[in-house]
Amino acid sequence: MLDIGAKLGPYTIAGRLGAGGRGEVYRAVDGRSGDEVAVKVLPDRYAGDSTARGRFKREVRALMTLSHPGILRIFDFQTVDGTTFAAMELLRGETLGERILRGPIPWVRAIRIGIDLAEGLAATHAKGIIHRDLKPDNIFIEENGNSKILDFGMARLEMAAADDSDSSPVKTGPGVMLGTVPYMSPEQVCGLPVDWRSDLFSYGCVLYAMLTATVIFSRRQLVSSMSAILKDAPPSLASIGVEAPATLEAVMQRAVHKDRELRYQSASEIAEDLRRI
Amino acid sequence: MDLTLKDKTLKSAERYAQQGKFDAALNEYRKVLDAFPSDLTVANTIGDMCARAGRDEDAVRQYQYVAEQFEAGGFRVKAIAMYKKVLKLDADNEVVALRLAELYARQSLIGEAAHMYAIVAESHRRNGRIRDSLKILKRSAELDPSNLKIRLGLAQSYEREGFTAEAAESFRTLGVEQIRLENATEGLANLRHALDLKPDSKQTLKSLAEAYAHEGNVHSALEVIARSLELDPNDIDLIIILGRTFLNAGQLEKAEATFTRLFKLDNSRYDYLFEVARAFIERGELNRPMSIIDRCIDVVIARRHKKKATAILKAILERDPGNVQALKRLSGIYKSVRERRNLVTTLNTLVQAALAQGMRAEAVVALRQLIEIEPKKAAHHQEQLRSIGDDEQPEPPVQQFPAGFESATATAELLRRESATSELPDITSAARAAASEDSYDSYGDYSTELLEEMVSQHSEFLAARLKLLEELVAQQPNYLEGRLKLKQLYLDHNNPLKAAGQSMEIARHYEQLGDSEMARQFLLEAYDLNPSLNRIGASAAVAPTGPITMPPLSPETEAPHDAPTVKLSDILSVEEFEKYFEWEWRRASREPKPLSLLKIIVDRFSTYEDTEGPIASLRCLELVASALEAELHKAGQLLASNGGEQFFALLPETHPGGAGTVADAMRRGVEALGIQHPSGRGITISVGAATAFPYRLTQPAALIDLIEKAVTGAQQAGGNRVVTVPLLGG
Structure with missing residues (x-):
């Protein structure tokens, strides 16, 4: 844990914002510009080297060149004295997960958030970056109502870390399955190679979570959840007493199609359909 | 042509x-x-x-x-x-x-x-x-x-x-x-x-x-009530009026007898007895309130309103700090709701008070309880026992918890002790490593124990303790003992949502350890504290077995204005609301269903804002929004805000009567918040309500026009009122 006043390259730690499985986050001041930034220090288990980690670094660097309102901006990514960290835009607000805990989001608001997210995804997919773990906890709603996607590529990094560790708690079949089960795509559940359309499936699950404050394929047992992702039809909004335009439900249903060939083929297509509602 | x-x-x-x-x-x-x-x-x-x-x-x-x-x-x-x-x-x-x-x-x-x-x-x-x-x-x-x-x-x-x-x-x-x-x-x-x-x-x-x-004409009131009660002796409303009449007239014994009758008819109405108890305290009679508490305490605890009872006991202790009977009851309550810190403090005070008044037996009982609850200080308490001449040695306290402590906290504590002696349960190597890293001792008994002690003596350390615990838990997510304490602190701070978050984390922890029963217990607790967690389904990682029967929810009525349940940012903006309104209008146009619209304006809000400043104003608006939203129960009903003192509520498929009822309930709800306004009249709202049958009208503008006029009318008539206008297209 870094103390207040500690230096990380050009950044001076000004306070602690929180911690999660993917690292500790600090509020810091960039000594060069005086701007406040968020600094995420990656856990040691991510510090080694592997093909996946190399790819992660390339993805982060690609994200650094991307300035999109729907994506958390990354300004810097480096390792100083053995500490790997990323300097990012400092956000004020709450995660979508926290917001959903207070109840469903009215569909007009869900559409606005949905458009922001779809546009953000479209921009990153265009750079060949896949999120792999899109879920409400990885989406941030700023105080001004704008939404941003966080933690791109982190799932890939976790996979790399898990590959190198004997104590990895979850391993399945031929591939390693990591992420948050109820939001995984069928191809992720099966451990198959994923492409950008896997994010679109997770996106559909997030849309459903916003509208209903429930997790579409969540079941009491992990295995049952995985089975639901592979087999169960998504329940209609009306069946759980949520009223929303049929066109919005159609977007959600198409996004969570089990067959990725029959899913939306791009996030920008989703954004366009949402704008039409 | x-x-x-x-x-x-x-x-x-x-x-x-x-x-x-x-x-x-x-x-x-x-x-x-x-x-x-x-x-x-x-x-x-x-x-x-x-x-x-x-x-x-x-x-x-x-x-x-x-x-x-x-x-x-x-x-x-x-x-x-x-x-x-x-x-x-x-x-x-x-x-x-x-x-x-x-x-x-x-x-x-x-x-x-x-x-x-x-x-x-x-x-x-x-x-x-x-x-x-x-x-x-x-x-x-x-x-x-x-x-x-x-x-x-x-x-x-x-x-x-x-x-x-x-x-x-x-x-x-x-x-x-x-x-x-x-x-x-x-x-x-x-x-x-x-x-x-x-x-x-x-x-x-x-x-x-x-x-x-209301006029204080007790004699006439009693005469009329007596006549009414002849018609229906068990009429709850009449009994309440009778009790209040006695209470207002200072006839506390009769008020107590009347409200006791009410309590027997409907035991959720103990609040009235507590009012009498407070009046007794005001009068300096401190024993009657305690007998009232004895009568109601089971119901009060069951409904999670223990603060109402402890407030009365604290009021007694303010007047008589050494009142052993009040301290005994207070410790009883803390024990039954498992508030360890408060229990320890109260028992220590009880020991001192009892000894000072020569009530040796009471002191001995309290000390024995302390030995059980604070095994680390057993020697000190036993020394105290010996010093007052009690040589009987109680059972060794190790791994023993008194009734009421045998569930979550106790088990966690026992687990901690077991892990301290390296008898870890059979878990995976990764989890074992985590459990070992996160054992209580590695955080230092010293710091938390010292804090415990300091907090028991200086309430001003509470915030610091909360912050420290939050830091520790954030740093080491598997610090179970810290999470349990943090949960309790959140409960003490009236923050059930955060407490629910901790319960959920603890449940996950037990799930990882393979203790599904404990996981289930904490999961239920989390659901109980925050019912919306149940809807989100939490995490598939927490997988309780068997059907979960949700315990009945009891509405928390204590100090409602202390905690807004709605954030202004959650409420639709006017722009979003317009879109929603258009959609509902189109829907309602397809069939003969009414659509009601309310416009709500907080009365004299600019004066409040000028006097109280932006932070208090924001909080005031959030409280008002919470009160408004509390009246929207049906699917499709929505609240919007212009970001200031104006709100809109859309009530699909609601007739004028229903709209009027909702509007008046909102008005009463805001009034009941009791937010002080510089004018001394309290924060109130004016509501304009209008209903239309969109299938008979082509444009919604008329409806909007109507509520504007209605709410203006309500304001011009002095505020704190609802003006409804007739059906459009009806």
Whole structure:
């Protein structure tokens, strides 16, 4: 844990914002510009080297060149004295997960958030970056109502870390399955190679979570959840007493199609359909 | 006919009119109207020509046609002008007078509407249609409930025409309103008159008793209540009024007996007994409150309102800090709700108080409890026991917990002890490593124990302790002991949502350890503290086995204004609301379903903002929003805000009556928040409510226009009121 006043390259730690499985986050001041930034220090288990980690670094660097309102901006990514960290835009607000805990989001608001997210995804997919773990906890709603996607590529990094560790708690079949089960795509559940359309499936699950404050394929047992992702039809909004335009439900249903060939083929297509509602 | 010819024909018509050749002029105008049937100016002129020609019947028919066309096109002001022309020629035209009254009402021209309704009612009465006449008067009274003169007229008309029941009810509601407006003399007179008309009306008896009690006229109140209770001895409302009357009159014993009877009939009503308890304390009688608490405590604990009981005991202790009986009861409550820190503090105070008063037995019992709860300090407490001459050695406390501590906290503590002796449960190597890293000792018993001690003596350390624990838990997510303490602290700070978060994390932890029963227990606790967690399904990682039966939820009624449940950022903006409104309007247009809209304005908010500053203002708005949203229960009902003191609520499929009920519940809810306003009157709201049948209207603008006027009317009438306007398209 870094103390207040500690230096990380050009950044001076000004306070602690929180911690999660993917690292500790600090509020810091960039000594060069005086701007406040968020600094995420990656856990040691991510510090080694592997093909996946190399790819992660390339993805982060690609994200650094991307300035999109729907994506958390990354300004810097480096390792100083053995500490790997990323300097990012400092956000004020709450995660979508926290917001959903207070109840469903009215569909007009869900559409606005949905458009922001779809546009953000479209921009990153265009750079060949896949999120792999899109879920409400990885989406941030700023105080001004704008939404941003966080933690791109982190799932890939976790996979790399898990590959190198004997104590990895979850391993399945031929591939390693990591992420948050109820939001995984069928191809992720099966451990198959994923492409950008896997994010679109997770996106559909997030849309459903916003509208209903429930997790579409969540079941009491992990295995049952995985089975639901592979087999169960998504329940209609009306069946759980949520009223929303049929066109919005159609977007959600198409996004969570089990067959990725029959899913939306791009996030920008989703954004366009949402704008039409 | 082209436009040139139209122009020519109109000029010709005007010439004829100037020459007094009205028939010729009419012929010309009719030619134009035949060619341009939607030209209402020409149609109106034809009416004028007919009037000038003395053909009043034709003129009336023509004006009426034009008025109807204007009305259908939404041009209400023009329609009003036309109907007025009709009435000039045909003053007894009831149909037109009524139409005019309705139009005035829709335009929120309440005074004019009332005047026209009065004319129509009088006309009906003259023609012997008494029921119709009363119906119109009633409509007029409903249009403007704040106009007590109209309501009195209605009540008198009912009485005059022999409609006794309706007259009694009208006098009663009028009297209640007058009492509310502090006009006690007329209010009581009308209530008494209502009772004269209907002597067996329980409702009127209740209202009268309440009014007497409100006025402090105990004797009359009691007389009326006694009469009412003869009709229904178990009427809860009457018993409450009776108890309150005794309470207000300072007859606390009788108040206690009355509310005890109420408690027996409905044990959720213990609040009234607590009111009596507080009055006893005020009077310096400290034993009666404790017997009241003894009577209610089980229910209070079961309903999670223990703070209400502890507040009374603390009030006793403020007056008598060494009151051993109060301390005993306080420690009993803390024990039953498992608040370890408070329990330890109270027991220590109890020991001191009991010893100071020579109550050795009480001190011994308290010390024995302390030994069980604080095994680390057992030696110290045993030394105390020995010093007061108690040589009996209690059972060794290790791994023993008193009743009430054997569940979550105790098990966690036992687990901690087990892990400290390296007897870890059989878990995976990764989890074992984590458990080892996260064992309690690695955080230092020293720091948490020291804090515990400091906090027990200095309440100002509470915030620091909370912060430190949050830091520790954030740093080491598997620090179970810390999470348990943090959960308790959140509960102490009245923050059940954060406590629920900790319960959920603890449940996950136990799940990882393979202890599904403990996981399930904490999961249920989390659901109980935050029911929305149940809806989100939490995480599939927490997989309790067997069906989960949710415990019944009890509404937390303690200090509601301390915790807004709604964030302003969660509420729709006006822009989003407009989109939603359009969608609901389109939906409602497809079938004959009503759509109601409320506009709510916080009264005198700019003064509040100027005086209290932005932070308090934001909090005030969040509390108001919480109170408003609390009244929206049905699917599709939505609240929006302009970011300031204005709110909108959309109520799909809601009739005017329902909208009025919701609006009034909102008004009462905000008033009940008890937020102080610099004016000293408290924060209140004005509400405008309107309902439309969109399938009969093409544009929603009229509905929006109506609520604007209604809410303005409510504000102009002094605020803290609801103004409803009649059905549009109904």
